[in-house]
Amino acid sequence: MTVTKGIRDTLSMTRNSKSTRIGKTSRRGRRHPLATIALVTIGLLSTGGAYALFSSTASAETSSVNTQASVDEGKKLFSSNCATCHGLNLQGVDNVGPSLYGVGAASVSFQVGTGRMPLANQGPQAEKKAVQFTEEQVSSLALYVASLSPGPAIPSAEYLGANGNASTGAELFRVNCAMCHNVAGAGGALTQGKWAPALAGVLPVHIYEAMVTGPQSMPVFNDTNLTPTQKADIITYLKYLDKNPSPGGFDLGAVGPVSEGLFIWIFGLGAIVAVTIWIAAKAN
Amino acid sequence: MTVTETKPAAAPTVVETPAAAAPSRGARFTGAAANYIDERTSISGLVKELGRKVFPDHWSFMLGEVALYSFVVILLSGTFLTFFYQPSMVEVVYDGSYVPLKGMQMSAAFSSTMHLSFDVRGGLLFRQIHHWAALLFIAAIGLHMLRVFFTGAFRKPREINWFIGFILFVLAMAEGFTGYSLPDDLLSGNGLQIINGIIKGIPVIGTWTSYLLFGGEFPGTTVIAMFYSIHILLLPAILVAALGAHLLLMIINKHTQFAGPGRTNDNVVGVPIMPLFAAKAGGFFFVVFGVIVLIASFFTINPIWTYGPYDPSPVSAGTQPDWYIGFADGMLRLIPPGWEVVWFNNTYSFNIIVITVILIAFLGLVAAYPFIEAWITGDKREHHIAERPRNAPTRTAIGAAGVTFYAVLWAAASSDLMSTHFKVTIEGVIHTLQVLFFLGPVLAFFITKRICLGLQKKDREIALHGFESGRIVRLPGGEYVEVHEQLDDYERWRLVSYNEYTPLTIRPDADGRISGAQRTRAALSHWFFEDRISPATKTDVERSNQH
Numbered sequence: 001m002t003v004t005k006g007i008r009d010t011l012s013m014t015r016n017s018k019s020t021r022i023g024k025t026s027r028r029g030r031r032h033p034l035a036t037i038a039l040v041t042i043g044l045l046s047t048g049g050a051y052a053l054f055s056s057t058a059s060a061e062t063s064s065v066n067t068q069a070s071v072d073e074g075k076k077l078f079s080s081n082c083a084t085c086h087g088l089n090l091q092g093v094d095n096v097g098p099s100l101y102g103v104g105a106a107s108v109s110f111q112v113g114t115g116r117m118p119l120a121n122q123g124p125q126a127e128k129k130a131v132q133f134t135e136e137q138v139s140s141l142a143l144y145v146a147s148l149s150p151g152p153a154i155p156s157a158e159y160l161g162a163n164g165n166a167s168t169g170a171e172l173f174r175v176n177c178a179m180c181h182n183v184a185g186a187g188g189a190l191t192q193g194k195w196a197p198a199l200a201g202v203l204p205v206h207i208y209e210a211m212v213t214g215p216q217s218m219p220v221f222n223d224t225n226l227t228p229t230q231k232a233d234i235i236t237y238l239k240y241l242d243k244n245p246s247p248g249g250f251d252l253g254a255v256g257p258v259s260e261g262l263f264i265w266i267f268g269l270g271a272i273v274a275v276t277i278w279i280a281a282k283a284n
Numbered sequence: 285m286t287v288t289e290t291k292p293a294a295a296p297t298v299v300e301t302p303a304a305a306a307p308s309r310g311a312r313f314t315g316a317a318a319n320y321i322d323e324r325t326s327i328s329g330l331v332k333e334l335g336r337k338v339f340p341d342h343w344s345f346m347l348g349e350v351a352l353y354s355f356v357v358i359l360l361s362g363t364f365l366t367f368f369y370q371p372s373m374v375e376v377v378y379d380g381s382y383v384p385l386k387g388m389q390m391s392a393a394f395s396s397t398m399h400l401s402f403d404v405r406g407g408l409l410f411r412q413i414h415h416w417a418a419l420l421f422i423a424a425i426g427l428h429m430l431r432v433f434f435t436g437a438f439r440k441p442r443e444i445n446w447f448i449g450f451i452l453f454v455l456a457m458a459e460g461f462t463g464y465s466l467p468d469d470l471l472s473g474n475g476l477q478i479i480n481g482i483i484k485g486i487p488v489i490g491t492w493t494s495y496l497l498f499g500g501e502f503p504g505t506t507v508i509a510m511f512y513s514i515h516i517l518l519l520p521a522i523l524v525a526a527l528g529a530h531l532l533l534m535i536i537n538k539h540t541q542f543a544g545p546g547r548t549n550d551n552v553v554g555v556p557i558m559p560l561f562a563a564k565a566g567g568f569f570f571v572v573f574g575v576i577v578l579i580a581s582f583f584t585i586n587p588i589w590t591y592g593p594y595d596p597s598p599v600s601a602g603t604q605p606d607w608y609i610g611f612a613d614g615m616l617r618l619i620p621p622g623w624e625v626v627w628f629n630n631t632y633s634f635n636i637i638v639i640t641v642i643l644i645a646f647l648g649l650v651a652a653y654p655f656i657e658a659w660i661t662g663d664k665r666e667h668h669i670a671e672r673p674r675n676a677p678t679r680t681a682i683g684a685a686g687v688t689f690y691a692v693l694w695a696a697a698s699s700d701l702m703s704t705h706f707k708v709t710i711e712g713v714i715h716t717l718q719v720l721f722f723l724g725p726v727l728a729f730f731i732t733k734r735i736c737l738g739l740q741k742k743d744r745e746i747a748l749h750g751f752e753s754g755r756i757v758r759l760p761g762g763e764y765v766e767v768h769e770q771l772d773d774y775e776r777w778r779l780v781s782y783n784e785y786t787p788l789t790i791r792p793d794a795d796g797r798i799s800g801a802q803r804t805r806a807a808l809s810h811w812f813f814e815d816r817i818s819p820a821t822k823t824d825v826e827r828s829n830q831h
Contacts, residue, residue: 166384167384167385170384170385174470175595175598178599178600179598179599179600179601181601182601183470183590183591183598183600184587187704188600188601188602189602189699189700191709191711192709193703193707193708193710193712240383241384241590247402247408247587247589248401248408248412248583248585249582249583249584250584251584251587252583252584254587255701256471256602256603256604257604257605257606257607257610258602258604258698258701260419260583260585260586260607261607261608264419264420265607268419268423269350269427272424272571272572272575273343275571276344276347276350276568277343279346279564279568280342
């Protein structure tokens, strides 16, 4: 799929977004009678997510008005910010940066939109930092890279509304992602100083793009591994975790028994030992 | 108020039966009731004995109580959980109020735990109380054991009680592990999978044992029901029995106490249990209960809803057991890869069995330590004075080495979290810990021993020459000296009252031979006592006072 087609999808989607989405839910409703109710609930809960989605769609729309101008703008940005490492024609620079042939708009949008690119310093893995470009500039860069060599497009907004099936998403997440990102999405260690980052607060569009482009050590989940609907379900689940604070109280970083153990030793036993010292002192 | 209790029980102090002095109706009733009961049970003797029991007033003596009280909390909250929990691995479809699991296939065990957490009033709170109390229980046991170890309170006549305490510790861990598995969630299922691997790693019988435990190929359909019976019937029954024996022996042997004026090997100075201490202890129970409830209301523990139901295929990053099993998990993580050999077309793997052996040996040493030390030192006296750790440098050093060993394993269990949180490579963490596994205990041993000896030396100095007052005086001859303030007798007592040991000397047996065991023992004893600082004796003190 080329970029322009991606954008066309996005546009058509915004035009009849409501009807498409309802159509989808009722189709999925066959799987489970309660799914519709669940979906409506999630739909209501995720107004915030929808807002983010609409604002990003809007920017896609403006940029598509003059696509060629965007590509030119992207070219300029690219040659001044990226070409030192990736080469003027995306061909890459030996030992400095890989070639960007075929990475697609999605990869650029992910890498630049999460602040990983332009790379600041060589390390085991590109770190997230403050995003250096405006949304418009990011999409220009993406358009430019995609105009030279096609690759995965920026996902269409219909999958980004966090209005899929959260329980399917949760299960898919446990099977496909938890071994690196931890079941609660709290992140985990990989070899050689690399790590899978925590997923709280990552934008739906970046989650989708991460899946289709597979940054660094992350595998690519193409549409045969995980269909777009399944990707939307995963996004729904991750957004559910974001929006619903842990029901049991503070989650201590959601890293599981280690933080619980440290907590009980330091604060639980600590508090009680303080009390015993106090009692014994009073006795004297 | 402090009282002195003499060991050969004599002084009658506490009156236990409510005497009907004021013949009000209520008092008459209680008097009559007490009499009724006493005539049929002779309980007054017990009450008198208990009431005269004296509790030393150092805070560290209350750690065992913390364990006891958290155990009571565990029993209470656990009973509530049994009302709603179903120990069954039958597949059901979840239809509770937690959205991201709706419509999922899961075991009845998981589903009922979800129901308990989200659809039973107070259910989640009780679950969290139960789990936090369990963590606190074992932590308190651990700290209590360290206190007993480092003060030498396990020496004769308390060796057996140390052993019973150790059994309690192991039972508590087993309770914890079986309980952790009951919700049948992904995390605990991964834990069980690891246990399954460890069992299968036992040579020859491993695979069969695993099949026996899981009723077929892991995970089977029976293990949860079996764990449930073990968790709520078998282990608690043994635990309560062992706990009873532990407390009884504690009453019979009485508490140890730290040395001090008026405190000897033959008495216990402290507060009598009745009535003041009983009131305090009652209050303290509620403090412990309160702290647990407070933690449970504000902090999530074991969020099974994010883990999801157990399914053998997914494994999460950062899968860890509860803290008390962490040392075993850490040991697994530290074993280097590639310990397999092929003999006659069969592959034999040693990386699991080695771990099992090391861990069992470590626990065995902990259990047997009092007997080992008694054998090495040849000390057959009774000890009722808690030793200050510095006055037994070798034992303290051994303890520090043990703690370091445990801590390294414990840290290894969280190697991945250290890697992500401190931004270091996981290989770096593992290799560092592998080195520390060998080096850490040795270093801890020598450093601790030096520190103890240094402190002892300082104590002796202070006992003999007093402490530096910081006041400089110019003598008539023009010389400057610092005035040393002498200790009063009470303070000095604390510093000098400890026993000095000397290494055993080898003596030939009746046939005039020296056996190999004798030699080892003498060598060990020499190692145990070679470095020592003698306590300042009375003559030392007097002599130094004449200066």
